Amino acid sequence: MIYVDAHCHLGSRQYDNDRTEVIRRMLEAGVRDVIIICCGRHDLLEGAALREKYPSFKLACGIHPQDLEEDYGDHRLDELKKVIEEYHPNMIGETGLDYYSHPHTKEQQKHFFASQLELAAHYHLPVNIHSRRASADTLEILRQHPCRGLIHSYSGSVEMSRLYMKEGYYISFGASVMFPGSKKPKEVISQMPLDHLLIETDSPYQSPVLGHRHEPEDVIHIYETISAVMNIPAEQLAEAVDDNFHRLFEK
Ligand SMILES: [Zn+2]
Numbered sequence: 001m002i003y004v005d006a007h008c009h010l011g012s013r014q015y016d017n018d019r020t021e022v023i024r025r026m027l028e029a030g031v032r033d034v035i036i037i038c039c040g041r042h043d044l045l046e047g048a049a050l051r052e053k054y055p056s057f058k059l060a061c062g063i064h065p066q067d068l069e070e071d072y073g074d075h076r077l078d079e080l081k082k083v084i085e086e087y088h089p090n091m092i093g094e095t096g097l098d099y100y101s102h103p104h105t106k107e108q109q110k111h112f113f114a115s116q117l118e119l120a121a122h123y124h125l126p127v128n129i130h131s132r133r134a135s136a137d138t139l140e141i142l143r144q145h146p147c148r149g150l151i152h153s154y155s156g157s158v159e160m161s162r163l164y165m166k167e168g169y170y171i172s173f174g175a176s177v178m179f180p181g182s183k184k185p186k187e188v189i190s191q192m193p194l195d196h197l198l199i200e201t202d203s204p205y206q207s208p209v210l211g212h213r214h215e216p217e218d219v220i221h222i223y224e225t226i227s228a229v230m231n232i233p234a235e236q237l238a239e240a241v242d243d244n245f246h247r248l249f250e251k
Contacts, residue, residue, distance in 0.1 A: 001238040003223060004245045005034040005216040006172045007094070007128060007152045007200035010057075011046030014204040014213060019046070023054075026216040032056045033245045034216055035200075037094050037128060039064040048087050058249065060091035060128045062116055065098040065109045072108040077115050084123055090249055092120040093128025094152060097141075100133040110141065117145035126248050128152055129169070135160050142167050150198050150248065153206065158188050165196050170244055172198035175208040175218070178225045189229045194240040198248075199223060 005026075015022050026034075035058045036051070038044040044061060051057045061083050063076055083089070095116040097109050120127045127149035131138040135156050142164075150170040154161065161171050171192065177185045189197075199222050203214035208221075227237040 011043030097134035
């Protein structure tokens with residue numbers, strides 16, 4: 001079986017000491033179709049080198065909504081444009097709105113989100129979207145700037161997932177579906193059309209095990225939970241998610 005990880009930070013410094021081993025483990029497990037999120041120079045250089053070596057890996061570049069504390073000048077958007085022209089990423093992201101961790105930079109976040117959606121439309125690229133406690137504004141901005149892509153680490157309601165799908169977005173679920181108390185994501189998954197579903201780790205972040213560094217290999221456990229919730233065979237789920245992954249990058 002081939003597994004997808006629709007959102008991971010494989011270029012992160014947290015893998016600098018053993019990246020080769022992490023990749024060996026994930027490839028052996030069948031995790032081949034992955035999106036590497038690169039926000040920042042270090043991650044970009046590592047990510048670009050990985051994509052060169054493993055052509056099934058996709059590269060996403062963007063300005064993270066949590067990274068607008070000190071510098072929110074428009075020159076950062078010009079820099080992103082240069083990165084797009086030099087590195088030809090497959091996707092823009094992650095970008096979006098995070099009112100949970102950074103409520104004080106709301107206005108800057110909205111501006112950078114809308115601007116990155118415009119860049120994505122201009123270059124015909126899909127978008128990897130981060131939205132936390134900001135679904136109403138996220139949806140409004142998506143409607144104003146039509147694009148396509150995925151909503152990463154989804155934890156919202158069934159209704160909101162339908163509105164995102166109506167705008168053409170895939171819904172990507174992470175390890176939070178594995179928490180014993182996670183009723184809401186399970187409810188959303190049980191009503192999800194298979195052709196709009198994606199799965200991700202967000203590694204090295206969002207590990208379900210306290211103190212453990214998350215790895216793309218761990219995505220298999222999220223697949224297991226989701227196939228149980230949907231009550232479908234693991235193979236059927238894996239095939240559908242991989243089809244969705246490839247459809248996401250069709251021009
Ligand atoms: Zn992320």
